[in-house]
Amino acid sequence: MLSPSHGVLTFAKGVSNRLPGSSQTHALLVGALVGFLAYVLTRKRYRLPPGPWAWPLVGNLSLTRDDQEAFYVKLRRLAVERYGPVITVHLGTVRCVTLNSVEVITEALLQKGAEFAGRPYQYSLHEISEGFKNVAFADYGPGWKLRRKLALQAIRHYLRGAQMENAVHEVVAVTADKMLSEPGAFDPKGYISVLMFMILDSILFGQIKPFDCPPPERMMDVFDQFSDETEERFLEDVIPLLRFCPTPRFRRAMKASKRFSDYVRKNIEEHRKSVCPDNIRDLTDSIILAQIEAASANVTETMEEFSDTHVVRTITDIFFAGIDTTRMTLHWALLFLAGHPKVQTRMQAEIDAATGPRLPQLADKPNLPYCEATLYEVMRLSPVAPTSLPHKTMCDTTVGGYDVPKDTLVLVNLWAAMHDPDKWEQPEEFKPERFLDVEGQLSARPESWMPFSTGRRSCVGESVVKHELVLILACLLKTLSVSLAPGQEYRVTTRLVSYFMNPPLPYSIAVTPRNQ
Template sequence: MDETKHVEESVQISSYTQVILIVLVTTFGIMMLTKKRYKLPPGPWAVPMIGNILSFVNTSFDRNLSKWHKKYGPVFSFSIGRRRMVVINEPEALNEALVKKGSDFSGRPYLYSMSIATQGNKSILMSTYGDGWKLQRKIASHALRQYLTGRQLEERVHEVLQPIIRNMLEREEAFDPHMHLSLTVFNILLGICFGTVMELDDPEFVGLINLFDEANDLFGNGFLEDFFPPLRLYPTKKFTRTMELFGKFNQFIYSRLQEQKEKFDPENVTNLTDNIILAKQEVEADTKSPVSALFTDTHASQTLGDVFGGGVDTTRIQLGWIFLVISTRPDIKEKVQEEVDRVIGDKIPGKEHRAKLVYTEAVMLEAMRLFPVAPLGVPHETLQDTTIGDYEIPAKTTVFPNQIEILHDPNLWEDPLTFKPERFLDESGTKLVAKGQGWVPFSMGHRVCLGESLARLQILYVLAGLVQKLNFSLSKDSCPDLKCNQDGLVNKPKKYKLIVTSR
């Protein structure tokens, strides 16, 4: 009797299982039949639920994208988890997406890591496209223009370079210029943002530069927590440590903002923070404006973090590449010095000299082309269904502008992996020529880098100011490695040592 009952229960359970399976299969079938089909760009086959994540085991993000570019063409797609991604590898398609259809492609993908790092996506870099973002960017752009229209920037660069030059000359042996170049950019932006400076041995400066360096090393290919939500319950040590570093940086910026607010004088606006505080007060005073509540202290702090943190990290790395080049290539260094001597003499490098520093600026442009600091830029997200060429791109697709593939494309640049400043000069070598659509180290369109003009002026003034007073050569124990050193999202030169002497 018991055995018969057991058999009946087993049959019943089996029937229930069959019913459940039929319902699940039917539901899945209906979903697949009713799901809108898109003519997506080609790409590698993806494993259901996990996508192409296994392709990135033991290899870097950029290497896979380069491999897939060769296989699938100028626009291709892949996925990580359930997130669809499209990569653009040629300038015409990038221009179509980010310029001609800029509003369609101006979103930012939600990344759990960046949401924490930017305190709820309140930075200009990561906030979604809309009225709040437009207000935030407008405030920052207006504040930055104050330093690009007058002589404040060149005076700040000159002030910062004097102790750097003295310190370099005090080094009797070859040394790694990383901290000196970092302090140069750090103090320029510290002055612009907060009106202060730090010394090379200041523990706060050393701590912040180490923070930037560690965060860059940890970030690598990104975080699994961004694509597989269950992992957020038990985050990796890498994720936890990186978020801790972002938290420390946010606290540094926020405390500086609060200090500036306490001594703020609307009749004596002297730095970027003062400009942002003033703009915030004006926005708050207009209570009828629909965006009056969209610029909080956190937004102000994150805006300063965008300008200061983003500016320090990218500019110091780019300068590291430039000084590696001129120390490895005496012919380039001598041409830059000859031009600086002829155009500037003993004066402070300034705006009145820029139009004639054509070779020096060409060296800077070529370094940005050959050694882009952010090879993949910042990912975009489509805000609605749209297209690139004949391909259909669904809403909420993550879009990567593969800038390094464009900047190294042999169809756009002759002998693309050779450092040739002359490619940016006319035949006479006396005028800069148009850079063309292929020069995209700052991206393009609605979300083009906010700090492009500031970064380019900083680098030009620092380069001119240092070669004006110093000679640079690579130490004998340093390998002149002029190959890109991209590990994930950042491309930085391998460590090297310089010998510096007075001119």
């Protein structure tokens, strides 16, 4: 039996005999033709997921444009109407596999967790994270596992104390007074941002700065500038030549990132001078002590993978994720509560019954099932990261019956899983009671509820955020009531700034004090 290579050579010789020119030219042409045909005949064949036709160079970027429908909504519509839950799209020249149902998300992130646990390389993220020395953007491997493990240990240890509760009480009281002093309706975004920054500053560094800091100390402004500059993808990520002459937006983002990192680094250095295992003041102390304990094992690999730079990047991760996740969730929550006064009244009744005249505490959380269910419903309807952070396949693998080659970019459509009518009754309706059992207590959360993603790359700060959000919202509603601005129509609309974030459109509320 003749081999494919024999057929290729015979075909190439036949072509060569018909070509004019020197024997050297013939040899080069034959070599090139043999190589090309051998590649075509022997390359691995993949059964790739289906998807819409892609334009050269730009691919399917039109799906991510700011128009009347968000990217993740379009993906679910394409999944339902045409392609099924696993869809291939092209973001520029990059092939991307998107997962649009809880079944394929579970298969990828839980059943085949290690195979889908990578992070794709992105130049801007490499620069921001000082060479991927953090947890969020680092690729899957021993160093990432160590840093995530130590960060989780520090967070669990920190949650045993009362620092977060004390910070929330102090900051919410100041914020509520400022909001109540407004003469009319206002956009609560600024108040929520400062509130969350002050709380995170206290949780991480044990300090609560004045609400109205002087401009040089307003790191929240730096944080906001960085968030604004990174809402859209950088051209430097897709056009390498621009890295030698960056765009103004990229330069502004890097400057803001460095200024914020310097702020974190300065606070860590001050903590190192007085850290004490018997007096853990904040989360930074916990992480520094975790580093010291790991280093005491005197394992070279451990010290290299959790250096001082890694500590800075890990704490910066927690700062950014903690602020962005919580402030956007609270921004949505106030909108939903202003539009659903009966839900707000029921929450306040539950809070009053559990706490009496005092402010809510973390110990009250088991007695606030409706409050917690309301936050779960806010996060289900409006997840702040609807496609999560991008994943990358670590090897050739499969999902939903299709092949996914190694190093493929994978987007997980969390929004689609939490709006699936086969899993959620009336998925577009705001119904906190869907998370309660017949006795009014929290029921087991459905597997399709995944605002923090799932599997090996789920959010490190999930345990902090869930405790923190319940306490903040309960303290706010203990003090004041919110309503829509007079004449403003209630509508739940996303501000389509990018394909991976989900902020609400600006809105205004009025607040009134609660007389108890």
